Amino acid sequence: MKPLVIKFAWPLPLLLLLLLLLPPKLQGNYWDFWEYELNPEVRDFLREYESTGPTKPPTVKRIIEMITIGDQPFNDYDYCNTELRTKQIHYKGRCYPEHYIAGVPYGELVKACDGEEVQCKNGVKSCRRSMNLIEGVRCVLETGLRMTNCTYKTILMIGYPVVSCQWDEETKIFIPNHIYNMSLPK
Numbered sequence: 001m002k003p004l005v006i007k008f009a010w011p012l013p014l015l016l017l018l019l020l021l022l023p024p025k026l027q028g029n030y031w032d033f034w035e036y037e038l039n040p041e042v043r044d045f046l047r048e049y050e051s052t053g054p055t056k057p058p059t060v061k062r063i064i065e066m067i068t069i070g071d072q073p074f075n076d077y078d079y080c081n082t083e084l085r086t087k088q089i090h091y092k093g094r095c096y097p098e099h100y101i102a103g104v105p106y107g108e109l110v111k112a113c114d115g116e117e118v119q120c121k122n123g124v125k126s127c128r129r130s131m132n133l134i135e136g137v138r139c140v141l142e143t144g145l146r147m148t149n150c151t152y153k154t155i156l157m158i159g160y161p162v163v164s165c166q167w168d169e170e171t172k173i174f175i176p177n178h179i180y181n182m183s184l185p186k
Contacts, residue, residue, distance in 0.1 A: 048092070060168060063177050064106045069137075074103055080139035080152035088147075095141050095150035100179035102161055103135035113165040113174040120162050120180040127180055130161045136182050159184045 038046070058066070070083055080099075084090075089099060102109050112130035120127030136157050144150040159182035165174040 045088070057166075058177070060170070060175065063175070067100070067102055067176065067179050068106050068109065069101055069103050074101065074135075074137045074154075075156065077154055079137060080154040081150075084139060084150065084152060085147070090147040090150075093147050095144050095147060096139075097141045099139045099152075100161070100182060101137045101139065102179060103137065108132070108134070109161065109163070109176050110173070112161055112163045112176055115160075118162060118183075120164065127162045127164050128176075129183060130163070132160070133158055133185060134161060134182075136161065136179070138182065157182050157184075 065087055066089055070087065072079060072083060074083075076082075080101075083101065084096075084099065089096065109130075111132065113128050115128045115130045118127055118129045119125075136159070138155040138157050139152040140155065142151045142153050161176075161179050162181040162183055163176035164178050164180060166177045167173075168175045
């Protein structure tokens with residue numbers, strides 16, 4: 001059986017109309033030229049927010065920003081709401097169900113990677129528990145799904161942070177990249 005195109009002669013106006021209905025070809029790989037006029041931090045944020053694949057691993061600067069306290073005192077009842085919005089802590093615009101922020105400098109938290117190996121939640125195989133008690137904040141999602149609608153409950157804690165660690169090529173040491181829990185002292 002021969003294809004329909006050969007059996008039937010297409011009229012020229014109909015052929016031109018079909019060609020006009022084809023979707024336009026995208027500029028470049030995915031992004032248009034206007035993207036390069038943006039601030040690099042805004043451009044990276046938009047790329048991560050709109051991407052469909054896995055997110056790129058955070059930089060050490062971003063890790064420090066995400067898991068240590070900011071300028072605001074963390075004994076404020078609305079600390080989690082303001083801090084998580086200010087630091088833009090989210091996963092592709094969706095709220096984290098729970099997030100921990102340590103009340104110590106990052107240098108103190110690095111010592112946790114030398115602590116006792118423990119099982120942690122969320123399917124992560126190996127975490128380290130610090131040997132030192134620290135103050136921290138547990139932010140628990142109360143309502144909302146998207147970043148603009150997230151409302152968190154602020155819970156002040158004193159405990160041993162349970163962290164996952166990653167190798168840093170620049171400093172050649174293990175550094176904490178996420179706080180999974182704060183185990184309470186007995």
